[in-house]
Amino acid sequence: MPLSKLDQSCSLDQWLSHLETLHPKAIDLGLDRIRTVAGKLGLAFPFIAITVGGTNGKGSTCAMLEAILLAAGYRVGMYTSPHLIDYNERIRLNGEIAGDAQIVEQFHAIDQARGDVSLSYFEFSTLAALRMFEQQKVDIAILEVGLGGRLDAVNIVDADCAVVTSIDIDHAEWLGDTREKIAFEKAHIYRPGRPAICADPLPPQTLIDYAHEIGADLWLAGKDFNFSGDRQQWGYGGRNRRRAGLAYPALRGANQLLNASAVLAALEALEDRLVVPQQAIRIGLSHVTLPGRLQIVPGQPALVLDVAHNPHASAALAQNLDGMGFYPYTYAVLGMLSDKDVKGVVSKLLTRVDHWYCAGTQGPRGLSGEALAEIVRGLLPPQGKDPITVASFENPVQAFTEAQKDAADNDRILVFGSFSTVGPILKEIGRKG
Known part of the structure; x- marks a missing residue:
């Protein structure tokens, strides 16, 4: 070379x-x-x-x-x-x-x-x-x-x-x-x-x-x-x-x-x-500080960012979310790489998320928002009168922007699944801030 x-x-x-x-x-x-x-x-x-x-x-x-x-x-x-x-x-x-x-x-x-x-x-x-x-x-x-x-x-x-x-x-x-x-x-x-x-x-x-x-x-x-x-x-x-x-x-x-x-x-x-x-x-x-690891951004709605991208980390994230108190609805912006255990990660948080915003990730290991949404839909239990919604987006920033529009001040937005998901949203927050 x-x-x-x-x-x-x-x-x-x-x-x-x-x-x-x-x-x-x-x-x-x-x-x-x-x-x-x-x-x-x-x-x-x-x-x-x-x-x-x-x-x-x-x-x-x-x-x-x-x-x-x-x-x-x-x-x-x-x-x-x-x-x-x-x-x-x-x-x-x-x-x-x-x-x-x-x-x-x-x-x-x-x-x-x-x-x-x-x-x-x-x-x-x-x-x-x-x-x-x-x-x-x-x-x-x-x-x-x-x-x-x-x-x-x-x-x-x-x-x-x-x-x-x-x-x-x-x-x-x-x-x-x-x-x-x-x-x-x-x-x-x-x-x-x-x-x-x-x-x-x-x-x-x-x-x-x-x-x-x-x-x-x-x-x-x-x-x-x-x-x-x-x-x-x-x-x-x-x-x-x-x-x-x-x-x-x-x-x-x-x-x-x-x-x-x-x-x-x-x-x-x-x-x-x-x-x-x-x-x-x-x-x-x-x-000590470490961006993107159970990072809570001040303001309303509550915003939680975590790079959790395997079932072990996702289970810890679920436990930490449970300790945060009550929020009427949780909106999850999720983006993952195709070589990760997507089902294993999502299954740990199924009962804690009311609305899923599935985002595409870039690069050779990227996974499209629609493919991710299909996996999430396949894991959902039978829906009752207040169904869990699943939507797909081209990239994390689009998904996050839509979640911000939909969430009320006393709700919670969770961004997780990959450095490729949390990074662009942190950058967007910094740009707007």
Whole structure:
């Protein structure tokens, strides 16, 4: 694959458009290509690396780690995916989103170094983040796994501590169709002799066996660390450290204490290398933000945005909606990708939605609004005198605009199903705001 004709004078959008066409497959798991180019770039990863994998909860866990470590005074790089609105969201330096010029500089250097090695879009992104973190001399890099673990580009880094948040069925085409198979893939971010945190309360045996086989220092939720709480505060208990009187994380959701306890377990496991005062934990948890994860936008009607796109996340969303109080009607704007378990996601929320606005999503994995509407209609129970309605729209913004027209001030609008659904609507809200 020859070098591109782009250089540092080209825009980020030009580079991103080029990267989308550079590699024959959008998802092409494997570490050989990216390892080769990382070697050509001379990357040494001279920072403490915390890798975060899992089916759900990765973004929240990364965000809490970043907020706490920044409050403790460290220089922190964070790499996450996908983005909601702008590509730049994927790479953060000391809490700030990377600028276009910074990213373009990295893309150009990678392009020059790779020679005839073909890299995927995600591999380019990963190398750009890692090289930027090295140049900016961060103390800690927080790296979110994109897909699985074993063959994900992020796994070229030997993490000083690795966290697996939850394990459920998603991306079955690449990772397998059982929790056992998926857990095996995710467990490969663990390293011999290093802390390996698992926040899933019922981890498959394949994860436990792999961690023991390689000699990782496995920390299991409920065994090596746990949490407890009342309405006002919560506490963490680890192997050697207890933290009491903690304020709840600023992130909403029923699973956030599980994620937060995994964060504190990771910090406890690294405490011989990282000094994190109790006050930094308090400040970090109280200030952490993460758009698109049970995000409630002020105003009327109530607006809830959540990127939930698999049954596990959808079930958690349903539980969180139940805790919000009474709304006469809930209007759901739903858009999903074609390779997701649409029936599994929708079925968790069937009894909580009165009107469905099914939106088409873009790209090769996109699903039309009409196809989505047909799936929803097929799941509905026999209708009574107040029937559930299902409508289809070309895109999420059209669906959301129509839902806003139909909903009364005391109703609730829910937007969910994909980053490709929540992102455009967040952008629209920002444009109007």
